[in-house]
Amino acid sequence: MTETPLPVNDLRELRQDLSQRDALKIADELARREPANRAKVFRLLSKEQALAVFLLLDAAHQEELLGGLRDEQVRRLVEELDPDDRARLFDEMPATVVRKLLAGLSPRERHLTAMLLGYPEESAGRIMSPKFVRLVPTMTATEALARVRRRGEEAETIYALPVTDDELRLVGIVELRDLILLEPERTVAEIMRTDTHAVRVDEDQEKVARLIQALDVLALPVVDSEGRLVGMVTVDDAMDVLRDEQEEDLARTGAAEPLGRPYFSASIFDLARSRALWLLMLSVAAILTVNVLSAFEPVLETVVTLALFIPLLIGTGGNAGAQSATTVVRSMAVNEIRAGDILRVVLREGRVGLLLGAMLGVLSLTPVWLFGGPELALVISLTLVTVCTLASLVGSLMPLLARQVGVDPAVVSAPFVTTIVDATGLLVYFLIARAVLGI
């Protein structure tokens, strides 16, 4: 793939250049541009290219681009989207615009989109495709394939074919692969898998995506509360969900909210906004550390040397806490750690923290002794052991407790844990110092 950036000055040259690029490269380039520039380039695309590129863009970009196009073009692009992608786009838009766009759709697309929008956000219902080819168990291979040929054009996937009874209740799944290999007169019932996993339409989208990943399947059927088939979630939608959820976890571990859009398409203000509240809250929480230190000001005045080790000690505690928190958040995300595991996890992490603290405590003894004598060495060493253990306990406990009260564990991961460990670590440090130095 060539990495030449698109030229911007000469429009004719640009149009020429665009016609030779594939849609993905154009979509990639668009995502890296300033908004104004983006619309300009998009308008230069041929009708087919515009559609191909549009389908590859993020919902946030789609929304932005539509703002700069003529009504007829907007209608055409929106009509071409799959219902689930359309629902995602509509989520980004004000209700008045959505109403107008819905009104412009063909009746069938309008109906399907409105149905998806009726399901809760982040549920299976929002990411499923309501267009599928349904088989019944008594069909022969020939009949089934004929039906796939007749109805397959429109469906999002025909590689996983749900099988239902007459009341639309899901009874199994047939893979197209098996259907093709089946002799003409054999029936769907003979090859359908009945041990198939199905998800409820109100199931959380991340759980659905993880299930698709764990099972290595191309699609999962979605059923309503009566077990009736309502849609299929496909693997490409699962990948998008996992990407978004992982962006969220990573951003929060780094003390920010996810941007939800490509980096260069976010303004300086967008970036600052995604971080401002976090930074402010953490700074307010850090006032705790000022309070703790104030309480020990007389100790500090007596032995100023103690101040020299404050950043090192709280930094190390913060890192140990971040390690535990990040491990636990990740393991919870992939469902390796579950609600009932709190005690088991906290005990494990506490032992890991103790082990790591003991290592650092022993290693620090000689250098600190040389720097400030045996008593200081003892204080620092004991503090390292205690702080690392404490940090691992807090770091593992906080995400677990967060989930218990319905908060995203990543919200109280590394940065929050660090701030809490800072304050308690200082308390531990000065208590140990006072005891050892006899102040």
Added chain:
Amino acid sequence: MTETPLPVNDLRELRQDLSQRDALKIADELARREPANRAKVFRLLSKEQALAVFLLLDAAHQEELLGGLRDEQVRRLVEELDPDDRARLFDEMPATVVRKLLAGLSPRERHLTAMLLGYPEESAGRIMSPKFVRLVPTMTATEALARVRRRGEEAETIYALPVTDDELRLVGIVELRDLILLEPERTVAEIMRTDTHAVRVDEDQEKVARLIQALDVLALPVVDSEGRLVGMVTVDDAMDVLRDEQEEDLARTGAAEPLGRPYFSASIFDLARSRALWLLMLSVAAILTVNVLSAFEPVLETVVTLALFIPLLIGTGGNAGAQSATTVVRSMAVNEIRAGDILRVVLREGRVGLLLGAMLGVLSLTPVWLFGGPELALVISLTLVTVCTLASLVGSLMPLLARQVGVDPAVVSAPFVTTIVDATGLLVYFLIARAVLGI
């Protein structure tokens, strides 16, 4: 899905219980057990169940389980794996064991596996499937479908069918979906896509996976340096690669190496080992902060109050740095930020840091004034502005520079940035304090 844990005591009851569970639930439960317990449960499974469960397990678990089974059973399980999954398993094993297992394979499987193992680690060649159904452009739909029926049983995917010329050079791709809808006498050439993306066999596996995700395709063809088709990478392998890469990024952002195995299957010692080096290196780097503070000990002795704000200031700087670093690492991972963007990114992040620092600087003025007077308020406020700006600059620059020298950007993200910002932040703090307070 029921969440009842598997009973452990009564073997008969356990066997009974296992026979009613699906493979995914059993695989999930196995992953949460202690190693010894795991082998015991696995041996209770029926032959078919054992295979189904084995295929769903991580390579690390597969390796462990094989150690406790009879040779014949091992041979059978290994023979059933796809060549790419087998290559992944062999990566986990000592060379002597791999040689023995290779010798036990059927000639064809041995040949294919040895071929994959010949490609560099983390390359497309390692995750591709060398079993595919190849079409030629002149085939009619009927001929092509007949070939799919004949050869499809063995291939990992038949949903994306590569088309080659007589010398095996890739010329296009046909989706099975289009092939099925095609009239019997029309040819493959009419429906094949020639603008298809292909990847080189030595391409980095993460890039391949991201391409599959961006294109929403089920498989990508892999070619050698002469453009000859050698395999197909499927979407399920892409998902596994992305999961592993994301685990790596998240772990390193949290100052640890990825475990590469489920949480509960890692021992306390495994956990400590994945973190020890990080913690130690960061603590050694933190000695910088002791040095900076030593240099300013006279200032501290004169105004002990300055010490009270150390954790708050460096904590805030650390958070601002972590925010920038995490955003940049993530945007680099998804290829939104590229090598040529360094200046653009650093300037953006610097402005975001300045904006956030200014916000905190203004908000802190009144409370600090009330706490310690106008001069202290000025010192803290100026330090917050400077430290946040500096932190954002360092936080964005370090991952970008890391990649320039071939180091994973996540390695120098949040924790490393924090440690560096701690030391420079202290320097800034005391220089400002000395200037404002006239010490």
